[in-house]
Amino acid sequence: MASSAPKKKAPALPKSGRRKDDAKRQAILDAARDLFMQCGLDAVSMDDIARSAAVSKATLYSHFPDKDGLFQVTIIEVCTRYTTEDDIADYTRMKPADALQAFGLNLYQLILSEEAVALFRIMVAESGRHPKISRLFYEAGPRRVKDYMAGLLKHYHRQKLLRVPNPQAAIEQFGTLIKGEHHMRVVLGLEKRYNTAQAKAHVRSCVDGFLKIYATKS
Amino acid sequence: MASSAPKKKAPALPKSGRRKDDAKRQAILDAARDLFMQCGLDAVSMDDIARSAAVSKATLYSHFPDKDGLFQVTIIEVCTRYTTEDDIADYTRMKPADALQAFGLNLYQLILSEEAVALFRIMVAESGRHPKISRLFYEAGPRRVKDYMAGLLKHYHRQKLLRVPNPQAAIEQFGTLIKGEHHMRVVLGLEKRYNTAQAKAHVRSCVDGFLKIYATKS
DNA sequence: GTCTATAAATGGATAGAC
DNA sequence: GTCTATCCATTTATAGAC
Numbered sequence: 482m483a484s485s486a487p488k489k490k491a492p493a494l495p496k497s498g499r500r501k502d503d504a505k506r507q508a509i510l511d512a513a514r515d516l517f518m519q520c521g522l523d524a525v526s527m528d529d530i531a532r533s534a535a536v537s538k539a540t541l542y543s544h545f546p547d548k549d550g551l552f553q554v555t556i557i558e559v560c561t562r563y564t565t566e567d568d569i570a571d572y573t574r575m576k577p578a579d580a581l582q583a584f585g586l587n588l589y590q591l592i593l594s595e596e597a598v599a600l601f602r603i604m605v606a607e608s609g610r611h612p613k614i615s616r617l618f619y620e621a622g623p624r625r626v627k628d629y630m631a632g633l634l635k636h637y638h639r640q641k642l643l644r645v646p647n648p649q650a651a652i653e654q655f656g657t658l659i660k661g662e663h664h665m666r667v668v669l670g671l672e673k674r675y676n677t678a679q680a681k682a683h684v685r686s687c688v689d690g691f692l693k694i695y696a697t698k699s
Numbered sequence: 700m701a702s703s704a705p706k707k708k709a710p711a712l713p714k715s716g717r718r719k720d721d722a723k724r725q726a727i728l729d730a731a732r733d734l735f736m737q738c739g740l741d742a743v744s745m746d747d748i749a750r751s752a753a754v755s756k757a758t759l760y761s762h763f764p765d766k767d768g769l770f771q772v773t774i775i776e777v778c779t780r781y782t783t784e785d786d787i788a789d790y791t792r793m794k795p796a797d798a799l800q801a802f803g804l805n806l807y808q809l810i811l812s813e814e815a816v817a818l819f820r821i822m823v824a825e826s827g828r829h830p831k832i833s834r835l836f837y838e839a840g841p842r843r844v845k846d847y848m849a850g851l852l853k854h855y856h857r858q859k860l861l862r863v864p865n866p867q868a869a870i871e872q873f874g875t876l877i878k879g880e881h882h883m884r885v886v887l888g889l890e891k892r893y894n895t896a897q898a899k900a901h902v903r904s905c906v907d908g909f910l911k912i913y914a915t916k917s
Numbered sequence: 918g919t920c921t922a923t924a925a926a927t928g929g930a931t932a933g934a935c
Numbered sequence: 936g937t938c939t940a941t942c943c944a945t946t947t948a949t950a951g952a953c
């Protein structure tokens with residue numbers, strides 16, 4: 482065996498050896514992401530990933546410590562991608578009804594996208610074994626959206642356009658109205674996503690209800 | 700953990716030949732249910748179940764065709780148990796606010812019970828492999844509650860106590876308000892259930908909001 | 918020589934049969 | 936209860952690129 486314990490991973494400088502490293506690493510990540518997102522953690526073997534990425538298993542293990550490590554990196558990458566979708570429009574200039582309609586529709590599309598549903602399934606299935614990941618998912622996803630929108634509701638409250646004493650609770654209500662039981666049925670594989678017209682009507686009814694709760698006038 | 704006292708059946712009447720092994724069958728079902736609910740499908744081996752039920756693997760396979768078959772029977776048993784919890788109080792004599800408060804609290808407790816959360820996790824994780832089971836879960840759980848409550852809302856609508864043109868949609872809204880984001884956080888393992896006081900306050904705010912949407916006013 | 922990729926091997930677990 | 940074929944995560948011997 483190895484005489485001593487040489488520190489692995491010293492990629493500081495391009496060094497003398499081979500160079501092509503990142504391409505394979507990325508191929509592994511891409512394959513792992515696709516497979517994990519489609520089938521879950523247990524249903525995918527390291528052989529599957531190696532085959533799909535067209536690399537050998539030793540290559541795979543040279544880039545990632547083990548299956549769990551690869552899973553973590555993969556899922557974290559997917560989660561944090563949502564963070565970059567940060568270009569939420571500036572709703573402050575719109576009327577509350579219009580802003581909520583636009584935001585609600587975006588939220589609906591996001592939450593029920595193929596990817597988000599697959600990710601949610603995995604988070605639920607692995608929440609026991611990977612609590613850190615499910616927390617990261619929540620922070621990067623629901624939490625961020627919630628914080629942003631709570632700020633917007635605060636704005637409306639100050640402008641007396643709505644009466645929202647507790648913006649955090651209010652935006653959770655709005656979000657859950659948008660999700661509805663429909664989200665559960667999709668996650669359980671019982672239904673498909675609404676088409677655009679149905680989605681708009683659904684969001685409209687959520688906005689109507691929300692405004693009835695939080696209108697400045699009673 | 701695995702509880703269920705070992706029922707030592709005294710063979711009062713040793714029938715001719717083999718007695719029925721319903722006791723063993725039930726022991727297998729109990730053990731499988733406990734293990735599956737606690738750990739999920741993949742994390743439990745048939746050896747685990749046989750050991751926990753104190754039967755041999757041959758006995759196990761004589762009662763059930765294979766692991767998937769046992770899983771199905773087990774989960775179906777759990778799902779249909781909800782159906783027997785049918786003794787929903789008669790809310791028709793109560794004021795809508797009181798009925799919704801009482802129903803909402805029951806719903807909250809049910810949805811966030813240890814068992815329901817575990818079952819939901821399994822349904823989500825296995826919805827791909829066992830679509831029939833997730834459908835059964837939905838029919839026996841959310842669907843039944845929804846149908847019953849939609850009837851109640853219709854009653855209130857006819858009595859002009861509420862204005863609910865679409866009871867099915869309305870009760871879904873109420874249900875999702877009760878669940879809230881809190882349910883997701885519990886399912887993801889990020890939080891524990893509210894205590895009773897918090898739950899009551901939460902339900903109260905849902906009822907208030909719901910009544911603002913569906914009050915017979917103006 | 919050093920680093921990297923690959924095929925083949927190892928060891929452990931498991932579903933299901935006898 | 937034991938046995939076996941299978942699958943899978945991980946390691947090691949080996950060949951190749953720089």
